[in-house]
Amino acid sequence: MTATTETFVRWFSDVGMGDVATVGGKNASLGEMIQHLGSSGVRVPDGFAVTADAFRLAMRESGLDARVHELLDTLDPRDVAALRTRGEQLRLAIGAARLPEVLERAIIEAYRGLGDDVSVAVRSSATAEDLPEASFAGQQETFLNVRGEAALLEACRRSYASLFTDRAISYRALHGFDHSAVALSVGVQRMVRSDLGASGVMFTLDTETGFRAVVLINAAYGLGENIVQGTVTPDEFYVFKPTLETGHKPIIRRQLGTKELRMVYGSGGKQTRNVRVDEAERRRFSVTNEDVLQLARWGIAIEQHYTAERGLDTPMDIEWAKDGETGKLFIVQARPETVQARRTRGVLETYHLRERGPVLVRGQSVGTKIASGTVRVMRRLEDLTSFKPGEVLVAERTDPDWEPVMKQAAAVVTDQGGRTCHAAIVSRELGVPAIVGTEDGTSTLHDGQQVTISCAAGDVGLVYEGLLPFDVESVDVGDIPRPRTQVMMNVADPSEAFSLAALPNDGVGLVREEFIINHAIGVHPLALVRFDELEDEEARARIEARTSGWPDKAEYFVDRLAEGVGMIAAAFYPKDVIVRLSDFKTNEYANLLGGRMFEPHEENPMLGFRGASRYYDERFRDGFALECRALTRVRDEFGLTNVKVMVPFCRTPEEGRLVRDELARYGLQQGENGLELYVMCEIPSNVVQASAFAEVFDGFSIGSNDLTQLVLGVDRDSEVVAHLFDERDPAVKAMVSEAIRAAHEAHRKIGICGQAPSDYPEFARFLVEQGIDSVSLNPDSVLRTTQIILEAERDLSGGA
Numbered sequence: 001m002t003a004t005t006e007t008f009v010r011w012f013s014d015v016g017m018g019d020v021a022t023v024g025g026k027n028a029s030l031g032e033m034i035q036h037l038g039s040s041g042v043r044v045p046d047g048f049a050v051t052a053d054a055f056r057l058a059m060r061e062s063g064l065d066a067r068v069h070e071l072l073d074t075l076d077p078r079d080v081a082a083l084r085t086r087g088e089q090l091r092l093a094i095g096a097a098r099l100p101e102v103l104e105r106a107i108i109e110a111y112r113g114l115g116d117d118v119s120v121a122v123r124s125s126a127t128a129e130d131l132p133e134a135s136f137a138g139q140q141e142t143f144l145n146v147r148g149e150a151a152l153l154e155a156c157r158r159s160y161a162s163l164f165t166d167r168a169i170s171y172r173a174l175h176g177f178d179h180s181a182v183a184l185s186v187g188v189q190r191m192v193r194s195d196l197g198a199s200g201v202m203f204t205l206d207t208e209t210g211f212r213a214v215v216l217i218n219a220a221y222g223l224g225e226n227i228v229q230g231t232v233t234p235d236e237f238y239v240f241k242p243t244l245e246t247g248h249k250p251i252i253r254r255q256l257g258t259k260e261l262r263m264v265y266g267s268g269g270k271q272t273r274n275v276r277v278d279e280a281e282r283r284r285f286s287v288t289n290e291d292v293l294q295l296a297r298w299g300i301a302i303e304q305h306y307t308a309e310r311g312l313d314t315p316m317d318i319e320w321a322k323d324g325e326t327g328k329l330f331i332v333q334a335r336p337e338t339v340q341a342r343r344t345r346g347v348l349e350t351y352h353l354r355e356r357g358p359v360l361v362r363g364q365s366v367g368t369k370i371a372s373g374t375v376r377v378m379r380r381l382e383d384l385t386s387f388k389p390g391e392v393l394v395a396e397r398t399d400p401d402w403e404p405v406m407k408q409a410a411a412v413v414t415d416q417g418g419r420t421c422h423a424a425i426v427s428r429e430l431g432v433p434a435i436v437g438t439e440d441g442t443s444t445l446h447d448g449q450q451v452t453i454s455c456a457a458g459d460v461g462l463v464y465e466g467l468l469p470f471d472v473e474s475v476d477v478g479d480i481p482r483p484r485t486q487v488m489m490n491v492a493d494p495s496e497a498f499s500l501a502a503l504p505n506d507g508v509g510l511v512r513e514e515f516i517i518n519h520a521i522g523v524h525p526l527a528l529v530r531f532d533e534l535e536d537e538e539a540r541a542r543i544e545a546r547t548s549g550w551p552d553k554a555e556y557f558v559d560r561l562a563e564g565v566g567m568i569a570a571a572f573y574p575k576d577v578i579v580r581l582s583d584f585k586t587n588e589y590a591n592l593l594g595g596r597m598f599e600p601h602e603e604n605p606m607l608g609f610r611g612a613s614r615y616y617d618e619r620f621r622d623g624f625a626l627e628c629r630a631l632t633r634v635r636d637e638f639g640l641t642n643v644k645v646m647v648p649f650c651r652t653p654e655e656g657r658l659v660r661d662e663l664a665r666y667g668l669q670q671g672e673n674g675l676e677l678y679v680m681c682e683i684p685s686n687v688v689q690a691s692a693f694a695e696v697f698d699g700f701s702i703g704s705n706d707l708t709q710l711v712l713g714v715d716r717d718s719e720v721v722a723h724l725f726d727e728r729d730p731a732v733k734a735m736v737s738e739a740i741r742a743a744h745e746a747h748r749k750i751g752i753c754g755q756a757p758s759d760y761p762e763f764a765r766f767l768v769e770q771g772i773d774s775v776s777l778n779p780d781s782v783l784r785t786t787q788i789i790l791e792a793e794r795d796l797s798g799g800a
Contacts, residue, residue, distance in 0.1 A: 009107065017029065027187045065180065121144050122188055193323045198287050243639030353452070353464075387405045488751065523556075694746035711729075
């Protein structure tokens with residue numbers, strides 16, 4: 001390659017992050033990985049960059065650099081009509097201008113160096129893009145399956161023109177970049193045959209909360225543009241970094257996407273086309289568990305390299321592809337993540353609805369905010385000029401041409417897409433709440449309708465009817481001192497765990513398996529174990545639909561429960577996470593799919609076949625085995641040994657021993673690998689015989705709800721006597737006080753996970769005075785009750 005040619009073309013293997021001004025962030029990053037991460041096994045397809053000097057030469061010789069100033073220097077980017085007109089004029093002019101001959105020769109020479117008429121991806125790489133301070137991701141065009149010299153030169157011209165798309169012009173104006181100061185490099189990279197395999201996007205953090213200890217991976221069949229464009233809802237995986245690095249296999253969440261379309265190589269002059277994915281393939285994950293773990297390892301390696309190079313924590317946004325011919329994985333792009341990197345660390349902003357209305361639409365939430373406004377359904381690009389600032393943008397999907405309007409939206413709702421689609425990425429960056437993948441947003445919502453968009457309740461986003469009131473609270477959690485009494489949390493919903501972990505806490509005092517079983521599984525465990533015996537045809541059909549993709553139906557229960565518990569345990573790792581075994585009553589179990597066949601009818605389920613009595617009983621033992629297998633997976637396969645196990649409603653010490661033996665049958669051996677067993681202290685016998693229970697269990701957790709009912713003989717659900725239910729009653733407080741005294745006398749830890757300290761400040765103060773070891777609170781009361789505990793501790797120590 002001649003010196004002149006090297007001015008215009010650089011091989012990826014010869015560039016790195018010091019060459020951003022020459023080849024742009026995207027190409028520099030590819031070279032950086034080839035040079036420094038190949039030894040770690042990270043595979044990056046070969047290719048070359050057409051430099052920024054080449055772009056400047058082309059613009060100068062064609063006279064188009066002056067045209068840029070003429071059209072854009074006086075442009076108001078908020079004027080959507082003018083933006084479209086001037087951008088189109090520039091793009092047409094650049095597309096019609098032939099590249100200088102010396103540049104064409106350099107590009108063709110390099111292309112021939114890749115092989116004989118190879119298929120390449122052509123990607124633009126702006127010299128100001130992919131920096132942590134400003135992401136230009138998706139602002140310029142990508143062309144896939146470009147084959148032949150003439151097609152490559154055309155793709156380069158179109159890449160140059162894409163520097164002046166409406167959304168790119170608007171984006172630069174928003175972020176204060178001078179249009180003439182930004183040049184474009186073009187990346188030419190050998191194609192990976194992911195049209196025959198799969199592809200996707202990977203972030204080395206949770207995109208919604210900024211939680212750093214996970215890798216988030218999206219995957220779908222075919223070329224990757226469908227995920228970025230939001231044309232499909234991809235499969236989604238979370239991998240926990242700390243225990244992946246210790247040799248475990250912590251895929252703590254797997255969510256099956258719909259993946260209706262596969263982008264493949266085109267024919268007849270078209271570079272790509274979409275084909276339908278058959279039903280059987282849609283019901284399977286598009287990549288294997290081993291693929292997911294390998295990608296996560298590479299993501300960590302890339303993140304660690306960039307963090308070391310910059311001397312600053314650098315989470316990454318990475319695109320990957322799996323070759324369907326060879327089965328090999330490749331990294332095709334990597335850039336620093338920009339949205340969470342700009343957030344103020346230590347400041348917690350929370351949104352709360354004051355009231356709720358009818359739910360109109362639901363989908364995947366993007367961000368954690370709430371917004372309200374008037375619906376505007378947009379079906380075509382031409383409709384954008386009618387959009388008014390502050391409206392809720394509702395569309396089938398968005399693409400980069402929609403960005404000038406998205407900047408003015410109160411919220412965004414789309415039918416299609418996942419967390420890494422265009423609508424999600426741009427909304428996240430703009431700080432606009434979005435709900436993607438609703439499937440029916442454009443058909444359910446209508447122009448002029450007033451709605452509230454809530455992304456504040458985990459990964460399910462909800463569109464409510466009406467303009468609902470909400471509050472925003474901002475707290476600097478770094479300023480809150482820690483009390484001597486441990487302040488833990490009661491956590492039910494795994495999708496909220498990453499955001500809740502940002503609250504000041506000492507771990508989780510109660511994980512309710514019932515929530516996970518109800519919401520993520522919905523099927524009675526014995527209906528899965530003994531599916532062939534199930535007589536209810538309607539239940540059989542619904543279970544078949546739910547367990548599609550799981551040949552072993554019992555494994556569906558194990559997978560879903562393990563992933564739910566795993567998400568919570570990972571969020572709070574390495575702090576203790578105490579998981580209470582299932583505590584459904586018979587009527588509640590019967591309401592699960594297929595449950596009526598396996599549950600007896602009881603007049604008083606509250607005092608019947610529940611808690612510990614079920615686990616060793618032959619009538620439920622096979623169902624309990626699935627719980628045990630799930631918890632064993634969390635601790636052994638995921639490596640989350642911070643999970644402790646708690647037994648509810650255990651009437652006698654002997655019953656505790658039977659349950660302990662049952663747990664051991666499935667690898668949950670007390671004392672092994674740090675496993676501790678706790679017992680709920682919620683029956684008067686647990687207090688009266690505390691010393692005997694202490695011989696079986698490592699600690700106690702007071703369940704003040706049931707303990708109050710059983711001490712006072714009150715059914716709190718009865719309208720007639722519910723007014724007598726009060727955890728502050730002297731009899732209840734006497735039992736609590738005695739439980740704390742007896743536990744400490746037996747050298748056992750004791751906490752509380754019931755409702756009382758969350759609801760009543762005076763009860764929290766009473767617990768501190770009694771010397772309780774830990775208080776587990778509902779998340780919304782953590783900050784308030786922590787202050788009460790601190791005051792009580794100061795008073796006990798004489799104000800010191």
